[in-house]
Structures are given as structure tokens and as C-alpha cells.
Amino acid sequence: MKLTNIALGIATAAAIFVAGCVSSPQTVSEESLGLRKTDLYTEQTTVADKTMYKEAVPGTGVTFERAFENAPPMIPHSVDGMLPITIKDNQCTTCHLPGIAESMNATPIPKSHFTDFRPETHLSKDGKIVKNGKTVENTSDLLVSNRKLNDLAGARFNCSQCHAPQSEGQLVDNNFKADFRATDANKASNLIDNINEGVK
Numbered sequence: 618m619k620l621t622n623i624a625l626g627i628a629t630a631a632a633i634f635v636a637g638c639v640s641s642p643q644t645v646s647e648e649s650l651g652l653r654k655t656d657l658y659t660e661q662t663t664v665a666d667k668t669m670y671k672e673a674v675p676g677t678g679v680t681f682e683r684a685f686e687n688a689p690p691m692i693p694h695s696v697d698g699m700l701p702i703t704i705k706d707n708q709c710t711t712c713h714l715p716g717i718a719e720s721m722n723a724t725p726i727p728k729s730h731f732t733d734f735r736p737e738t739h740l741s742k743d744g745k746i747v748k749n750g751k752t753v754e755n756t757s758d759l760l761v762s763n764r765k766l767n768d769l770a771g772a773r774f775n776c777s778q779c780h781a782p783q784s785e786g787q788l789v790d791n792n793f794k795a796d797f798r799a800t801d802a803n804k805a806s807n808l809i810d811n812i813n814e815g816v817k
């Protein structure tokens with residue numbers, strides 16, 4: 618092989634090599650694929666952030682901004698000794714029931730929680746399906762109801778099913794930014810007004 622051919626060969630190989638380097642995507646090793654900073658394949662150096670709930674007793678907490686419009690507000694105070702909620706012991710209601718809440722400086726439980734959205738359903742003596750007093754063909758007929766109750770709806774009794782205390786020190790930041798249609802919708806809810814809009 619002539620010297621010029623060798624030189625040409627080397628130049629071509631170098632060009633291909635450079636091109637390969639430029640276009641090759643950055644790689645991430647499998648060990649570092651997780652959200653955590655430590656090796657995905659070993660737990661030895663991995664220590665989770667301690668879950669630390671607010672210790673502020675009710676009355677001293679600062680409420681959280683709502684996560685999105687009409688999202689259930691999160692609990693800004695300690696729930697020590699209040700959970701689990703049982704049929705005989707629901708301390709949440711002792712401060713948050715309307716009529717008491719105002720004097721406790723707590724947000725009153727909203728009207729939506731005193732509404733039954735489930736149609737009252739039973740079988741008539743002759744085996745027909747009766748929903749909200751009307752005979753219907755199928756159980757899927759008439760799915761929602763909007764019945765005002767004097768007492769807290771049973772479906773809302775277990776507050777901590779939807780309202781939860783928040784821990785400090787998150788592993789991953791939540792960057793979600795909600796859009797609120799009204800100026801104070803980030804600190805109060807108006808679900809029942811939305812539901813009843815245009816309803817007479």
C-alpha cells in the first residue's frame with residue numbers, strides 16, 4: 618500500500634471516529650437511573666429522609682395552598698392522638714363542624730360534605746329498582762343525586778381518607794403549578810356552588 622493511501626485511510630477513520638463521538642448520545646448508567654442519588658442496586662448507602670410531620674398544634678399552623686382548584690386542603694397541624702378515626706372517636710368534627718369551627722378559628726366543613734351525591738336506592742316489594750323514589754329499569758339509571766343532609770354525609774366521615782398531614786423534607790420536589798380561576802380559589806373551596814350552578 619502506498620503511503621498516501623495509508624494516510625487517506627487514517628484520515629477517513631479519524632473522521633468517522635469524530636463523527637461517531639459527536640452524534641453518540643450521552644449515556645446514563647443503569648445504577649443511576651433512579652430518582653435517588655445513590656446506587657439503584659444497593660441499599661447499603663441509601664438512607665431515606667426522615668418523615669417529619671408538622672408538630673404545630675391546631676390553632677398555630679399555617680394552612681397550605683390548595684394543590685388545585687377544589688382539591689381537598691391538606692392538614693396543617695399535628696394529628697397526634699386523632700388517628701385512626703373510629704365510629705366512636707372523630708376528633709376532627711369536634712373542631713371543624715360548622716357552628717363550632719368559627720369559634721375555634723378552624724375552616725368549617727363545607728356544604729359539599731353535607732350533601733349525599735348517591736341516589737337512595739332500594740328494591741320495591743315487587744322487586745323493582747327504586748332510586749330517589751323513582752322506579753328505574755337499571756341500576757345504572759340515575760347515577761348521581763344532590764340531596765342536602767342535616768348531618769355529615771357518611772361518605773365524608775373518614776376525613777383522613779382525603780385530608781392528610783404533610784411531611785417536611787421531600788426526596789423529590791413537586792413542581793406542579795396549578796391554575797386557579799378565582800383569586801382566592803387557592804385557599805378556599807366552592808365545589809358545591811360549581812355543582813349547583815344553574816340548578817334551581
Ligand code: HEC
Pocket residue numbers: 674675676677678679680681690691692693694696699700708709710711712713721722723724776777780804805
Ligand atoms: C382542636 C381543634 C382541631 C382538631 C381536633 C382538628 N383541627 Fe383541623 N384545624 C384546626 C384549626 C384551628 C385550623 C386552622 C389552621 C391551624 O391553626 O392549624 C385547622 C386546619 C385544618 C385544615 C386546613 C383547612 C384549610 O382551609 O386549609 C384541614 C384540612 C384540617 N384542619 C383537617 C383536620 C382533620 C382531618 C382533623 C382530624 C384528623 C382535624 N383537622 C382536627 C383545628 C382542629
Ligand code: HEC
Pocket residue numbers: 687688689690709710713724725726727729730769772773774775776777778779780804805806807808809
Ligand atoms: C371523599 C373525600 C373527602 C372526605 C372523606 C372529607 N373531605 Fe373535606 N374536602 C374534600 C374536598 C375534595 C374538598 C374541596 C372541595 C369541597 O369543598 O368539597 C374538601 C374541603 C374541605 C374543607 C375546606 C372547606 C373550605 O371552605 O375551603 C374542610 C375544612 C374539610 N374539607 C374538612 C373535612 C373534615 C373535617 C372531614 C371529616 C369529617 C372531611 N373534610 C372529609 C374531600 C373530602
